[in-house]
Amino acid sequence: MLRSVELKDIRIHDAYWDDIIRLIQDTVIPYQWDALNDHLKDVEPSHVIRNFRIAAGLEEGEFGGMVFQDSDLAKWIEASSYSLQLRPDAELEERVDEVVELIGKAQRPDGYMDTYYIIKEPENRWKNLLQGHELYCAGHMIEAGVAYYQVTGKAALLSIVCAYADYIDTVFGTEPGKLRGYPGHEEIELALARLYDATGKEKYLKLAEYFIDERGGKPSYFDTEWERNGRFNFWTQSVTERPNPEYGDVDHSEYNQTHLPVREQKKATGHAVRALYLYTGMAEVAARTGDATLFEACRALWDDVVNAQMYVTGGVGSTAVGEAFTFDYDLPNDTVYAETCASIALVFFARAMFQTDPDASYFDIVERVLYNVLPASMQQDGKHYNYTNPLEVWPERLGHSPLVTHIKPVRQSWFACACCPPNLARTLTSLGRYVFSTSESGLYTHLFVGCEAELSAGDMHVRLTMQSDYPQNGNVSICMHPEHGGIWTLYVRKPGWCRSATLQLNGVPMEAPLEKGYWAIERNWEDGDTLAVELEMRPVFVQANPKVRADAGRVCLTRGPVVYCLEQTDNGDNLSALRALPDLPITDTKIESLPCRAVGLKLSGMRREATSDALYAPYEARETPVMLLAVPYAYWGNRTPGEMLVWIRV
């Protein structure tokens, strides 16, 4: 199993990411703390801390918020932990310590810990796995416990979540007397794999395996539970024929990935975050157990997601109904969901896959998500977020068509279901985990992020410095300072988008063989050895597979890993009336109204002119030449609100 670098071993210094990470540390984490404590003005109270205080007996009152409200706190602790790794902060650490103490007080003597059920329905523990989210919240709290322990060495929260996991292990399993259930919203599987790593206790890995393998059996646990609960629908608080009436005729068991045993699932289905958390958990378990058939199931699902169900921005989940995958090549750009959390989950899945299969294509996807949909989900001020990430926005339509009520023309301040901002915070503060992996044979470099790192594996013990202005340009240098001599391989990812690149070792041009998409440079590395990589970063028009109906006759402009879009503020309204002329030159340009690291692209195009006011008229090819300005999708919606379009007619 290949291991990702641990956060303690890497320090990021990167022109692109430093600002974003600092924004998260300075703005997002404190802002979320205020949200958790109901200290924000003009925002619905989140009730999160209050729920824990009530559960701990420190306050009287009713449970508030969503049934999965506890997970917000867990994600905040996880993000805060990573932030502490990056930058010590006594005040923040004290806050975490205090809230961990509160969590401990809320925990029941048997280990159980879910404030909704503790406060509101103590008699109904584990009775609504389909909709109740207990195991989901448990998973997030486990991740928080592991993260805080790994960063600070403090074991208080780890002990709490171990006790909870131990208790869960007594409740669920195939043994007589145990419930043969599994989570309605997956997450605990991947969390238990992390808990296994942190504690070395195999029973956590076994419990993860149990949840994975039990899923999709027939008769379905959820069907039985649904009938046992008299079809009482938690979400509508009424009796409904099916748990997901909005799902229409689409098989509702696909929604939560219970339509087949997971090893037989070949197509990504249903709620995208659930699906990708499950697949991540499967890949994490397979990496640790060496379970080949489980890994093959993961690979089939991975291939389906990235080769047939992923947007060019790294967004996933084609429909708002069920926040879900639909089917291969169904990628509408306007009615898309593409939840931020789903793309985060795709990053997790990629990293988990790489542990078994050291192929560069996994980090091509990580890179696609990191430089496109993820930064696009957050406003430059760090206080406004996209929950969904469209590739085409026609603001006038949003208020008028029920198909797109989930899409917002401008980012929103916070959400009743506030899963995305804290998820973004924990992911970007732990960015370091995605930069390198180590294997017996050497060191893999996945991302071109400026950093210093100290890495060890097998005979390799090396301190290295990576410098880059990525993605502004493609010049990267990696300088080695091995602790001692020894032959090992430096693997450097050749990005999937890259058509032309040169390598120089200590200033001398070199060639290197490609192994599964990585340049493999095997040598006895000496102190000061410097590999310079130059990735040609010219603008490229990209087309979708012809099976993607929504992108027929359209192209998307890219430059390196960065996907571009047109905005109304630069190009006037009705972006659909524009087409690009792909044979004419494209030039880089500065955009005054965006951060200086955002490279704009000027391209030639045509604007279709109306020949009359008529709705329909005989075809006339009447067009006017125009210059178009494309900006990175990552920055869309940071200026005057208006139309936005990724796929341009050609």
Next chain:
Amino acid sequence: MLRSVELKDIRIHDAYWDDIIRLIQDTVIPYQWDALNDHLKDVEPSHVIRNFRIAAGLEEGEFGGMVFQDSDLAKWIEASSYSLQLRPDAELEERVDEVVELIGKAQRPDGYMDTYYIIKEPENRWKNLLQGHELYCAGHMIEAGVAYYQVTGKAALLSIVCAYADYIDTVFGTEPGKLRGYPGHEEIELALARLYDATGKEKYLKLAEYFIDERGGKPSYFDTEWERNGRFNFWTQSVTERPNPEYGDVDHSEYNQTHLPVREQKKATGHAVRALYLYTGMAEVAARTGDATLFEACRALWDDVVNAQMYVTGGVGSTAVGEAFTFDYDLPNDTVYAETCASIALVFFARAMFQTDPDASYFDIVERVLYNVLPASMQQDGKHYNYTNPLEVWPERLGHSPLVTHIKPVRQSWFACACCPPNLARTLTSLGRYVFSTSESGLYTHLFVGCEAELSAGDMHVRLTMQSDYPQNGNVSICMHPEHGGIWTLYVRKPGWCRSATLQLNGVPMEAPLEKGYWAIERNWEDGDTLAVELEMRPVFVQANPKVRADAGRVCLTRGPVVYCLEQTDNGDNLSALRALPDLPITDTKIESLPCRAVGLKLSGMRREATSDALYAPYEARETPVMLLAVPYAYWGNRTPGEMLVWIRV
């Protein structure tokens, strides 16, 4: 006010329409009779006749079917009446007489007549106007009563509906003690105008005016009623926050056109059938009262529908959510609703508008609907129907994406909510009403439908014969046999699609001035005078206004009034990979697998080839030349099921 020809004065003999009308007479009307009587195998019982028998005390049992189930019978009686006009049928007439007798028995002594409320909620008459559909059903029964009276001279049903209307007039109005309500689903307004025509009783016209003018006042009657009913939602049978929760953030008062007083409404909104029935009623009333401001409101709404919210096929209603209009230029081709009934309502609206404003553009729309969306809604066997009429079908998507669950890849046999087939039946059996209108100055010819007619107005008394093979070709001849001499004007519509035409009078080429889109030929018509019109019917590519995002970069092929589409059975799969080459010639062709009157079109195009299996790849203009075969949209889905596409890339 211009008057449409009455059905008794026209006999259609037309290559295109005879088959369709005969299919309705021989198949649809008897089939529906069996449906009304629950005699169909493998089809859910409709309960319609049984409901009337229960209400009449002839049978015991529960009400069955939808709350507006009575309207199915009304529409069947109306269609049967027109059918009797076209072709006497003693057995059918006896059936109608019997069912009229049954209706009379079901009617309450005070005139009330709605089987749902009579059987199921007698205490709740008029208490749920928003959702209860009593006034809607009343409207349809009034239309049936008028039709049967006009065709047969039998007044039994007319008396029944007059009694009902008289009773309704005592319930609703601005006078003290009356309810100031109006229908949740409009229809009674236009029906009362017809009842006024049939009886000459002004109070029916006044009642129609009342319903129109009361609508949209503040506070909203529906809001008050909704609160009074404790927000009990008839459709979900539970308490819900809003009557139309599926409507999301879109203003729910737009759904039933109560957001503004109707005279202030400028944009078509909400449920398309409701909207267009209301607008028709407004135009019918305005034509009879000469109410100029009401007519101006109608004109604004008409302009909005046909210039900004209508599909090229004549379909209307862009979204399935609420079966509704959305807003200007929002015309998605795949998620479209375009209910058959809505296009029928558009035909009614057009005819009603013409009564005040003799402009050819109204019948351009009637023609568009009649030769495209309406025939497309019915299978060639007369037993399968489209409720919704998409312009793009990707069958694999229909089972997988919740956005398109309302669209069916093949027509369905009958429906739980069976409004469309009987609506189609009553409209096409009364086709004659759309061919001519008369004014003081002469005779308007709207449609080129082979027929004989006897028409009188002012000094004109004429028998005429129209011969045409429309829309196979554009050659039409009209031969006059005036009863006596006299100068009057023959107005012949120059279709909006027509770029080139010639007129000949008695074999001699002539010119005629255009008056609001009609060739106006004023003369002292003599026996045997024959006007020959030749409309050049070459294939034309049509484009949408650039504001229609969904059609950007696409064209639609037309020939005369006929809109074409591509089908998978002729062109292979993935129709989106095809583009047309609009500068190359197009040739007419015969299609063996479709009726001989369907003219196929062969055109040159290109098919985009996949350059790899990759989802995204650098743009390459790799295409293969192909010949495409387009067929009339009216015939789509009559062969091997598969993809269909109206708007072709260019």
